[in-house]
Amino acid sequence: MTVQQQTRETASAANGIEGSTDERLLQAIASGKRPDPASGWSSTMAFASRALLRIKHIPEQMFDVTLFPIIFLLMFTYLFGGAIAGSTSDYLQFLLPGILVMTVAQITVYTGIDLNNDIRKGIFDRFRTLPIWLPSALIGALLVDVVRYTMASVVMIALGLMLGFRPEGGAVGIFLAIALVLVFSFSLSWIWTALGLIVRSEKSLMMMSFLVMMPLTFISNVFVDPTTLPTWLQGFVNINPISTLATAVRGFMHGMGTWQQVVNVLLVSAIMTAIFAPLTMYLYRNKK
Amino acid sequence: MKEDKKILQKNDWAIEANGLVKIYGKEAAVDGVDLAIQKGTVYGFLGPNGAGKTTTIRMLATLLPADAGSARIFGNDLVSDGAAIRKRISLTGQYASIDEDLTGIENLMLIARLMGYTRRQAKTRAMELLTAFGLDHAAKRQVKKYSGGMRRRIDIAASIVVTPDLLFLDEPTSGLDPRSRNQVWDIIRALVRTGTTVMLTTQYLEEADQLADRIGVIQRGKIIAEGTSSELKASVGRGTLNVQLVHAEDRQLAIDILEDYLGAAVHLGTDSTSLTAQADDSIRVGEALGEFARRRIEVSDFSLGRPSLDEVFLTLTGHSTEQQDSGEEIL
Numbered sequence: 001m002t003v004q005q006q007t008r009e010t011a012s013a014a015n016g017i018e019g020s021t022d023e024r025l026l027q028a029i030a031s032g033k034r035p036d037p038a039s040g041w042s043s044t045m046a047f048a049s050r051a052l053l054r055i056k057h058i059p060e061q062m063f064d065v066t067l068f069p070i071i072f073l074l075m076f077t078y079l080f081g082g083a084i085a086g087s088t089s090d091y092l093q094f095l096l097p098g099i100l101v102m103t104v105a106q107i108t109v110y111t112g113i114d115l116n117n118d119i120r121k122g123i124f125d126r127f128r129t130l131p132i133w134l135p136s137a138l139i140g141a142l143l144v145d146v147v148r149y150t151m152a153s154v155v156m157i158a159l160g161l162m163l164g165f166r167p168e169g170g171a172v173g174i175f176l177a178i179a180l181v182l183v184f185s186f187s188l189s190w191i192w193t194a195l196g197l198i199v200r201s202e203k204s205l206m207m208m209s210f211l212v213m214m215p216l217t218f219i220s221n222v223f224v225d226p227t228t229l230p231t232w233l234q235g236f237v238n239i240n241p242i243s244t245l246a247t248a249v250r251g252f253m254h255g256m257g258t259w260q261q262v263v264n265v266l267l268v269s270a271i272m273t274a275i276f277a278p279l280t281m282y283l284y285r286n287k288k
Numbered sequence: 289m290k291e292d293k294k295i296l297q298k299n300d301w302a303i304e305a306n307g308l309v310k311i312y313g314k315e316a317a318v319d320g321v322d323l324a325i326q327k328g329t330v331y332g333f334l335g336p337n338g339a340g341k342t343t344t345i346r347m348l349a350t351l352l353p354a355d356a357g358s359a360r361i362f363g364n365d366l367v368s369d370g371a372a373i374r375k376r377i378s379l380t381g382q383y384a385s386i387d388e389d390l391t392g393i394e395n396l397m398l399i400a401r402l403m404g405y406t407r408r409q410a411k412t413r414a415m416e417l418l419t420a421f422g423l424d425h426a427a428k429r430q431v432k433k434y435s436g437g438m439r440r441r442i443d444i445a446a447s448i449v450v451t452p453d454l455l456f457l458d459e460p461t462s463g464l465d466p467r468s469r470n471q472v473w474d475i476i477r478a479l480v481r482t483g484t485t486v487m488l489t490t491q492y493l494e495e496a497d498q499l500a501d502r503i504g505v506i507q508r509g510k511i512i513a514e515g516t517s518s519e520l521k522a523s524v525g526r527g528t529l530n531v532q533l534v535h536a537e538d539r540q541l542a543i544d545i546l547e548d549y550l551g552a553a554v555h556l557g558t559d560s561t562s563l564t565a566q567a568d569d570s571i572r573v574g575e576a577l578g579e580f581a582r583r584r585i586e587v588s589d590f591s592l593g594r595p596s597l598d599e600v601f602l603t604l605t606g607h608s609t610e611q612q613d614s615g616e617e618i619l
Contacts, residue, residue: 022474022478024419024420025420025421025474025475025478026478026481026482027420028416028417028419028420028421029420029448029451029478029479029482029484030451030482031413031416032413032448032449032450032451033450033451034375034403034404034450034451035403035404035405035409035450036404037375037403037404038401038402038403038404042401042404043401043402045401046398046401046402047402049398049401050387050390050394050398053390053394054387054389054390057389057390057391057430058389121383121384121385121388122381122382122383122384122385122386122443123384123385123386123387125346125349125351125379125381125385126379126381126385126386126399126446126447127402128350128351129349129350129351129374129377129378129379130374130399130402130403131371131374131375131403132402286353288352
């Protein structure tokens with residue numbers, strides 16, 4: 001580099017893009033050649049890496065998959081254990097699979113909230129004008145969320161084991177149970193992405209998720225054996241998809257899982273995905 | 289022969305729009321907009337807030353379906369060929385169209401990856417753009433910590449990771465200081481030199497004047513004037529006199545004097561003491577102000593300037609942009 005060039009570099013660094021960097025600007029613009037379009041896979045991976053970078057820059061968004069599970073598990077075990085099952089360690093065997101389902105189901109709403117935030121900023125418009133396979137924007141984000149749900153599950157089970165949780169299903173049972181939770185949560189997330197595209201603000205989305213998830217998770221078999229409930233409420237508990245999942249997760253963790261339970265969970269997941277994934281994509285494409 | 293001519297004409301246009309309409313509720317945000325924008329030119333879309341500029345751009349960028357009318361972008365139909373259009377356009381919205389939580393280089397790499405670059409190519413391209421845009425020192429800083437001018441530049445950089453054939457810029461310089469504004473202008477000029485067609489919206493006549501080959505003035509969803517900047521200014525007059533009176537009660541007399549000396553209609557400003565009149569002859573302006581002095585009409589401020597957007601509106605529509613704003617609250 002000659003002295004003259006060096007001076008120019010320094011000057012341009014000081015002046016931003018003014019003056020002598022003009023040719024560099026032209027050069028940079030002219031060299032923006034269009035490569036072959038990204039495949040659906042690579043755009044999905046690019047969106048997934050965006051989600052990972054967001055976690056890197058905003059680590060506090062991991063609270064929901066680390067602190068939530070810990071607080072929920074401790075709180076409900078020691079609050080209800082004595083009253084419901086006579087002892088906290090007995091109750092933990094029953095509660096942990098259910099509270100895992102409840103925790104992960106509740107944090108699925110954050111997928112919708114992130115999307116809702118994108119819409120209110122210009123980046124949503126940017127993505128929609130790119131020549132990409134559009135579902136990858138959501139699938140990429142959801143894949144990272146699945147990683148987050150895995151983390152929440154691991155945190156909760158690790159804490160449970162320390163507190164005296166003894167899963168008779170062993171490692172395989174736990175593995176299968178978590179797999180079911182992940183499939184279900186991935187499918188459930190599409191409801192929040194669809195709603196995230198409809199509602200005005202993240203506050204209204206939080207409110208809606210609270211209104212839906214509170215009754216769904218509490219009026220289920222997560223906390224209590226439904227046979228203790230009045231008959232009319234049992235009816236609701238039995239058709240509640242959260243119960244379906246909790247039953248299967250509990251079954252596999254304690255070595256009593258059945259294929260029927262797996263089919264039930266997959267069926268509920270398939271129905272949610274079949275309705276809300278296309279609806280989300282329709283709304284994403286046609287958002288005003 | 290006839291067929292040849294048709295093809296040639298078709299190839300000349302970046303944007304052809306016929307009677308675009310967008311209705312929100314009962315109001316037409318865009319009410320029958322026709323456009324014909326030549327390839328390789330800059331088109332300035334000039335109008336106040338709520339005039340329908342952003343809505344029009346969003347329709348042309350395939351973000352919003354039109355309620356009526358049709359448009360072709362490089363000959364591709366807006367409704368049926370959206371995917372083909374998105375391969376050739378880019379949009380820089382009014383609000384940051386990037387992820388503000390990510391760093392500058394992460395944002396550009398994300399777009400580059402989405403465009404089909406490999407990871408390594410994406411990094412090279414991102415660095416090249418950051419350097420060219422004078423942002424290399426901030427490559428690893430989160431965009432939310434950028435200044436307004438830097439933010440706008442990274443936003444435009446994201447739009448040209450792959451150089452588009454047509455770039456939409458929605459108010460690219462609103463809220464920027466003059467130096468940042470000039471930097472953005474330089475970028476736009478460089479883009480045009482490499483053959484990109486640019487459609488930009490602006491509220492400032494000066495900006496349209498500086499950059500645009502043709503200007504469309506839009507008001508309440510309709511294009512009310514269209515032409516080169518000199519054509520538009522000729523329709524407005526060469527200059528405008530603004531006078532701020534000290535005493536409101538002098539107003540009628542001041543209006544009479546100005547009409548008498550300048551031979552032009554006098555418009556009232558937003559308050560009862562400000563007056564505006566078209567003034568082509570500075571000598572007559574001097575004489576009119578001399579008459580003010582003789583009649584003891586005190587003036588707190590006066591200016592003789594080139595027509596502003598406000599004056600374009602005064603002349604074209606008979607009322608000012610402020611009135612337009614308060615009358616219409618959509619978008």
